[in-house]
Amino acid sequence: MSSVRVPLSSLRPGSRAVVAALPPDAATADELAALRVLPGEEIEVTQVIALGGPVLIRGAGGFYAIGRGLAELLLVEP
């Protein structure tokens, strides 16, 4: 198990990673948790909208668009 934590925003399309830490804001963390974007869950980056657009991920819960700002706060282990 790799221990390098990087922001979700740094991943390229097609890469997989395991969620390591949710953003500090409790409400946002709860919202992600309800979507099953949780520590320990695997996700795949399916698309990154160019020019600072959202990161699109596929998790066990479904397909989601995550704004770049939020993707910078969501830490993952590639």
Next chain:
Amino acid sequence: MSALTCHVAPAAADATCPRIVLVGNPNVGKSTLFNGLTGLRALTTNYPGATVDVAVGIAADGGMRVQIVDLPGTYGLTGADGDQRTAWESILRDPPHAVVAVVDGMNLARNLYLVLQLIDLGFRVVVALNMADEMQREGIRIDAARLGALLGVPVHSTVATKRTGLREVLRAAVSSRATPARIHRYAPEIERAVEAIAAESSVPEAFLLLEGMGGRRGGEAPQLSPRASTALARLEDASGGRGSIAVAAGRHSAAERIAKAVCAGTADLRRRAAWRAATHPWTGLPILAGVLGTIFAVLFWGGTFLSALTDRLWAAAVSPLIRAAVAAVAGAGPLGRTILWAADAGVNALVSIGLPYVLVFYVILAVLEDTGYMNAAAVLLDRPLSRIGLTGRAAIPLVAGAGCNVPAILGLRTLRTERERVIAGTLITLVPCSARTAVIVGAVAALAGPGWAVALYLVVALIISAAGWGLNRLLPGGRPTLLMEVFTFRVPAVRTVLAKTWMRVREFVVQAAPIVLAGSLVLGILYETGAIRLATRPLAPVVEGWLGLPAVAGLTLVFAVLRKELALQLLLALAVVEYGRGAGSLLAFMTPAQIFTYALVNTIYIPCAATMAILGKALGWRRAAAISAGTVALAVAAGGVAARVLALLAR
């Protein structure tokens, strides 16, 4: 009468009229199920959070009336803002007789998360396993009986679009008496914490507390005994974080276990290539420009065609009848002429100016929503909108504002922060709604030329961007972030598009007709009594001096606070009285440049009365007043500048 009782006093009417609440993830067919149950037509949209207002309807189970409440789609009851808060607050504060959890079998595991949460919080739950037909097409089979046994609640398969299985769901919900028996399905540390806290209160209270909703039922969070505090601390230690996240993780894995046990086959996102093209900036922005261009072209050609058609029909068939009828009743004197202002010119303006453009716009909007294009546009526009302090989610209310500002402002609830709601709310009031488009297309495009109309839209877009940029700088607060589910495109259903259009147009007519008629009547009285000359005088310095418009045009702008298209309708009514029938007569007393300035001022200054009222409810009266005053200043400034620039260009 009992139906009315059910509407007005849902809590008190519980004994005679059980209240059933529909809950489910966004886009699972919940609103369609609601429509099927109640016969009412709440709007259903292929976009998360379209049901922004809580819809209430009455269904009949045998001889019994049942109140059905359609809550906004939600993924869980713990989210702290926007839609999700509206959803859980209402059912926690005022528990219904039963909850129908509408579940999409195509993504069963995630959908079951909400079902498990509802069961944990002590609701009587009935599961409607929806989209049974789509699951069959995709080769997904779900054992409904087994699912019911594992969850401990009734499960019924439904096809909401075909109204299959709805009776069974309603019957099960009405007849449910006991809350589901507690099944221990989570990890030991979670179960221990639940038990320790529940020993002093109840299982639902324990989950409320663990998920950070303790005290949100209206009271304070309860004091924990040493035993309960220890159990909670142990749970937080074991999960290395907050209790709510540990419970969420446990619930998701329980949901997945159940889904795996009852479900065979998986679904995947369809039509991904088209989706990628629509969301990638290099292809998506041209596609967006194409879509907007098409909207404008269809509005222009379709709206103008319908407008001319109804105008001709009115003049040939309806107007003579009304004139004869009014003459017979009220004579040909001042009284008869005053009535004709409303009965002939007012109604004529409504059906030939307001209605055609509203109708055409709502058909387009319904198609865009039902295909899921709005969802792709939200992803595409997230970055550009972040420059003005918004997220991609705001794209939907902003575009909907081009139809009517009122539902667009109601849609602000889908935005996650107050700051976003203030910025988007302000900008929506500047978006030319179909009423203002009617003025722009009907006067500027038709009389001055389509180029002038396009220029006007560009000027308004520039003003909206500048206002957004300024607000983003002025207002305190942080950067908003996008978080939404992504849906792929689907082929729009003709029935849904027509039903939506019908709903919205009906609403428009009901709202608009009384105001247009009353406004026309008041103006008729002012004109026929000669008082209009006095009423225009105080406005003259601004209207004639600064904006360079005929003083009477300023008066119609004041009346347009009632409804924006009233400006042109009244102006035309004045023109008809003064210069004879036909829109072309507007050119008899205004130049193309004046028409441009007139439409620009009309587009920007104060949202109409209905918009101001809804804005006051959504953002508070002080903000609504500030926004209205700000737009007047902006409109007068922009109009004056436009008049001077156009005068320079004409030289």
